[in-house]
Amino acid sequence: MVAEHFDVIVVGAGLxxxxxxxxxxxxxxxxxxxxxxxxxSIGGTWDLFRYPGIRCDSDMYTLGYSFKPWLGRKAxxxxxxxxxxxxxxxxxxxxxxxxxxxxxxxRAAWSSAxxxxxxxxxxxxxxxxxQTVVFTCDFLFMCSGYYRYEAxxxxxxxxxxRFKGPIVHPQKWTDDIEYAGKxxxxxxxxATAVTLVPELAKSASHVTMLQRSPTYMVARPSEDPMALxxxxxxxxxxxxxxxxxxxxxxxxxxxxxxKRDPERVKNLIVGGVKMALGPDYDVxxxxxxxxxxxxxxxxxxxxxxxxxxxxxxxxxxxxxxxxTFDESGIALKGGAHLDADLIVAATGLELQPLGGxxxxxxxxxxxxPKLMSYKGMMYSDVPxxxxxxxxxxxxxxxxxxxxxxxxxxxxxxxxxxxYRVCTPRxxxxxxxxxxxxxxxxxxxxxxxxxxxxxxxxxxxxxYQNYALDILMLHFxxxxxxxxxxxx
Numbered sequence: 001m002v003a004e005h006f007d008v009i010v011v012g013a014g015l016x017x018x019x020x021x022x023x024x025x026x027x028x029x030x031x032x033x034x035x036x037x038x039x040x041s042i043g044g045t046w047d048l049f050r051y052p053g054i055r056c057d058s059d060m061y062t063l064g065y066s067f068k069p070w071l072g073r074k075a076x077x078x079x080x081x082x083x084x085x086x087x088x089x090x091x092x093x094x095x096x097x098x099x100x101x102x103x104x105x106x107r108a109a110w111s112s113a114x115x116x117x118x119x120x121x122x123x124x125x126x127x128x129x130x131q132t133v134v135f136t137c138d139f140l141f142m143c144s145g146y147y148r149y150e151a152x153x154x155x156x157x158x159x160x161x162r163f164k165g166p167i168v169h170p171q172k173w174t175d176d177i178e179y180a181g182k183x184x185x186x187x188x189x190x191a192t193a194v195t196l197v198p199e200l201a202k203s204a205s206h207v208t209m210l211q212r213s214p215t216y217m218v219a220r221p222s223e224d225p226m227a228l229x230x231x232x233x234x235x236x237x238x239x240x241x242x243x244x245x246x247x248x249x250x251x252x253x254x255x256x257x258x259k260r261d262p263e264r265v266k267n268l269i270v271g272g273v274k275m276a277l278g279p280d281y282d283v284x285x286x287x288x289x290x291x292x293x294x295x296x297x298x299x300x301x302x303x304x305x306x307x308x309x310x311x312x313x314x315x316x317x318x319x320x321x322x323x324t325f326d327e328s329g330i331a332l333k334g335g336a337h338l339d340a341d342l343i344v345a346a347t348g349l350e351l352q353p354l355g356g357x358x359x360x361x362x363x364x365x366x367x368x369p370k371l372m373s374y375k376g377m378m379y380s381d382v383p384x385x386x387x388x389x390x391x392x393x394x395x396x397x398x399x400x401x402x403x404x405x406x407x408x409x410x411x412x413x414x415x416x417x418x419y420r421v422c423t424p425r426x427x428x429x430x431x432x433x434x435x436x437x438x439x440x441x442x443x444x445x446x447x448x449x450x451x452x453x454x455x456x457x458x459x460x461x462x463y464q465n466y467a468l469d470i471l472m473l474h475f476x477x478x479x480x481x482x483x484x485x486x487x
Contacts, residue, residue: 002118002134006032008411009119009137011355013037013099014044016388016400017143018086019065020407021095026067027408030415034135035095036121038104038355042090044145046083051173053199054079057191057300061227061243062251062395065089069240071231075224076302102126103133108140109360110383115420115486117384138420141407142387143400144355153348153446159324167343170196177342179204185330185338187322188346189215191299196346198305201314208338210318210330214289215296216269219276219304248398248466255294255393255464262292269293276307286317294393353451354387371452372433374424374482375472376462377403379452383423386410392437393464402466406473413478414485421486424459428482431455437462 008028010020013035024033041047046054056063060077064070068089072081090096100123107120117140124130152171160167168177170192180203186193189211201207226246230239258265266288273287289296301307309315320332329340359366361382372380376399377387388403390396410422433453454462459472459482479485 002136004034005116005136006034007137008033008139008141009117009135010035010141010143011105011357012044012143012145013039013042013090013101014143014145015046015063015086015397016145016390016404017044018042018090018095019397019400020141020143020388020404021098022065022067022089022093023401023404023408025093025095027405028411031411033098035099036103036105036119036135037099037101038144039149040101040125042087042096042099043083044086046079046086048149049079049171049173050175051170051192051196052179053195055195055302056082057297058395059224059247060085061224061240062247063397064240064244065397066244066401068092069236071236073228074222075227076220076222076300105144105355105357107358107360110362110385112362112383112421115384139384139386139407139411142354142385144357144387146351146353146389147349148352148356151350153350154345155347157322157325157345159326161325162327163325163329163340163343164327165341165343167345169345169347171349179342181205182341183329183339184208184342184344185210185340186344186346187211188348189213189299190346190348191297192348193344193346194299194301194306196344197315198309200344201309204314207309207315208318208340209315210320210322210332210338211286212319212321214285214287214319216266216289216293216298217273217287217301217306218269218298219272219301219307222302248394251394252466258293265293269298273307276304277310281310286319297392351446351451359385368452369450372426372431372455372460373436373452373462375406375459376454376469377406377473378424380424380426380460383421391464391466394466398466399469402469402473410478417485418487419485423484423486424482425484426455426460431457431460434461437464 008024008031010017010033017035021035024031055076055078059075060070102123102125104122105119106122109118117137119135121133122130123133152169154169179200182204184200184204184207186197187210189209193209197207197209227243230242270283270288274283277283318338320334323331323333330338353368366382374380386407388400390399434456436451436454454460
């Protein structure tokens with residue numbers, strides 16, 4: 001039995017879901033909508049992750065919403081501050097009243113005969129009894145993030161059962177994990193490890209960051225002096241907008257420079273690490289990657305905290321492969337042994353499109369690897385479905401904001417012209433499929449076989465460029481010959 005029908009169902013009450021709720025209430029005020037959230041609270045990533053030092057690599061002037069200025073002093077904010085910002089946005093705009101918590105979407109089935117989605121959910125607290133509740137909607141907007149919330153990527157290490165201490169994945173961090181005065185080994189050198197290591201080092205006896213290969217790392221102040229100066233003399237919204245565009249343009253310039261002259265950028269980044277760690281440190285071994293800048297994400301080191309911890313001796317870096325775990329730590333293939341009381345496996349995320357729900361169109365299961373993404377926000381041959389996914393080379397919210405605006409434009413056009421169904425169609429035979437994203441990171445490559453493709457040209461190609469996306473999503477034609485509409 002169907003519980004309720006809505007014009008729009010938004011799935012997920014994280015950063016993008018709250019943004020979607022704002023845009024729908026602002027630009028589509030006559031639409032009924034609800035936000036279905038599988039967990040018990042608002043915040044998504046920023047509510048899920050609880051490991052020490054949790055923060056974002058992106059600055060808050062671009063990670064923040066277009067409609068809500070960031071008023072905090074720090075540009076590189078901690079997880080708690082980001083969480084409160086998202087919840088505040090929900091409260092201020094009444095979005096919190098539209099959320100159904102502990103309601104996890106398990107299946108969505110489109111019926112062309114009825115021209116609507118049937119959305120099946122499991123309702124009930126985490127770890128408690130569940131009941132199936134069914135909703136229907138005319139349009140489904142997935143804001144469920146890009147990774148599996150239940151668990152991160154955790155490879156099995158040789159001999160790990162022999163280790164006498166705890167082995168923890170950061171995604172499963174709890175408040176009772178003790179690290180003060182202990183020897184800690186953090187496996188990994190991505191954004192999570194770079195965040196964790198200097199924070200753990202404040203009270204651990206010693207922390208070792210163990211990596212198979214180096215990652216590009218750039219030190220940057222946690223506060224933006226120009227933003228703080230503008231905030232003193234201009235209204236908050238204007239100061240925020242100027243800082244936002246300043247940071248967007250700077251990010252676009254650096255990314256283009258990385259692609260155009262990668263060797264020069266590599267020398268600049270590595271040179272910065274040499275300056276931070278001194279001439280005697282083996283930067284070539286521990287901080288000089290084999291790949292080009294932005295073939296994988298560049299890690300941010302706010303205020304140089306990781307480099308400072310290395311200099312004062314509370315952190316060391318080991319670049320080697322694991323031979324085996326043993327009772328007291330990790331033996332490396334190079335012959336060294338890392339003594340440990342606690343091992344943190346910061347080994348990455350498990351990507352999961354569309355929140356892990358099963359999708360069906362007219363009785364046929366949707367096979368994502370056979371589909372192509374339209375404008376980075378819809379799928380070929382799947383009607384009345386959009387998804388919010390951010391950039392790989394810039395702040396998540398920049399693209400999600402544009403996607404939300406586009407969805408509202410699309411819904412309003414359909415209302416004006418009496419359309420009931422919109423479906424992207426691959427009607428150009430010259431468009432060829434390409435990998436869904438041009439990134440060599442492990443978590444991206446592991447997920448590639450289950451992800452949809454992008455196309456060789458617009459509107460199927462992802463340019464990872466905010467300025468181009470403004471032209472396409474904010475100003476571009478909705479009836480573009482690729483989107484098929486039905487009354």
